[in-house]
Amino acid sequence: MLDIKWIRENAAKLDDALAKRGAEPLSAPLIELDERRRAILSSLQEMQTRRNAASKEIGAAMAQKNGELAEKLKAEVAELKNALPAAEDESRRLEAELTDALSRIPNIPLEDVPVGPDETANAVTRIVGSRPQWNHGPVEHFEIGEALGFMDFEGAARIAGARFTILKGQLARLERALGQFMLDLHTQEHGYTEVQPPLLVRDDAMYGTGQLPKFAEDLFRTTDGRWLIPTAEVPLTNMVREQILEAEKLPLRFTALTPCFRSEAGSAGRDTRGMLRQHQFNKVELVSITDAESSIDEHERMTACAEEVLKRLGLHYRVMTLCTGDMGFGARKTYDLEVWLPGQDTYREISSCSVCGDFQARRMNARYRLKEDKTTKFVHTLNGSGVAVGRALIAVIENYLNEDGSVTVPDVLLPYMGGLRRIEKAA
Known part of the structure; x- marks a missing residue:
């Protein structure tokens, strides 16, 4: 299996190698899929960070007897908790999709390998x-x-x-x-x-x-x-x-x-x-x-x-x-x-x-x-x-x-x- 980090940094090399093997270029769809995976991971991390921060803020609001703010924060935490499972499912789906796509790509030939169709x-x-x-x-x-x-x-x-x-x-x-x-x-x-x-x-x-x-x-x-x-x-x-x-x-x-x-x-x-x-x-x-x-x-x-x-x-x-x-x-x-x-x-x-x-x-x-x-x-x-x-x-x-x-x-x-x-x- 090839490293997606290497593919992102060497997109032209991958497509050239695939062409030598008689295959279609794949760097663009792979990188696009990886971008979506990275975006959902970033969003998931932000949601988790905000949920943790808001949970702590609830305690501070209660200590200050600010009930209105506390209730608002509780509603935000509840909303984040409800949204997290779907985001986690999407993250796992995209991770599996990327892994499957990478697993179907052949290896990169060495430079001294003769180029030919068969x-x-x-x-x-x-x-x-x-x-x-x-x-x-x-x-x-x-x-x-x-x-x-x-x-x-x-x-x-x-x-x-x-x-x-x-x-x-x-x-x-x-x-x-x-x-x-x-x-x-x-x-x-x-x-x-x-x-x-x-x-x-x-x-x-x-x-x-x-x-x-x-x-x-x-x-x-x-x-x-x-x-x-x-x-x-x-x-x-x-x-x-x-x-x-x-x-x-x-x-x-x-x-x-x-x-x-x-x-x-x-x-x-x-x-x-x-x-x-x-x-x-x-x-x-x-x-x-x-x-x-x-x-x-x-x-x-x-x-x-x-x-x-x-x-x-x-x-x-x-x-x-x-x-x-x-x-x-x-x-x-x-x-x-x-x-x-x-x-x-x-x-x-x-x-x-x-x-x-x-x-x-x-x-x-x-x-x-x-x-x-x-x-x-x-x-x-x-x-x-x-x-x-x-x-x-x-x-x-x-x-x-x-x-x-x-x-x-x-x-x-x-x-x-x-x-x-x-x-x-x-x-």
């Missing part, structure tokens, strides 16, 4: 590795998985409907191995603390990371009013909500391997075959909580941690800097890691690493205290996939496919596979 304006930052060379043609992951007998889409549809998958046998183990490998890498070498967070969260947690109110249709809600997490970013980031942290304890770095649940409301007709776009999938998430000065460097570090997963798996990928029109709601800058999928003959996103500044911290009221002068500031938050496990599985089986239809297990996963070096058709 993914066509994203910039290639670097390309790592090379495409596999084979004697056989590429095959899509769902054809490989079904041929091996370890991937069942029809069975999943009978149980849960579309956009679900059943993994069995050696592919189920490979998926588990990928998640464990990622967790071990991030905790043992990259300094992240492993967390097992709740998968169900309350409204204020979703609001804190920016999923609510704007993106409710993309989420699954339970009958008791909780939400299934779309990403572990939600519970991991909210671990610092409503807290004041000591500056010297920053950064905090958390990681979690969790199921994620998304309604995919806006993806009708897209990636309907296979595992690329699911209602339920596993992902290793990375979250960092930093001070204001460190967040940009932390963004580069986090991206490098996610890249290391792909490097050790021997996968070809590229790093994209997202443009203003393709960037997420809460991000100031985002790097997408796009892995090469031979079956589709294209790159597909497998990780997205974003720096959010204090955007989420304002919504969560998460601060840190400076040691020197004991003042507080909002923390800066970052999040990234480290990486999406299901898409990593897709990438491995498509890139490590052998001519006979078997899949070679990457060396780095052998300790997690009980030494199994090749996934072959079920007997």
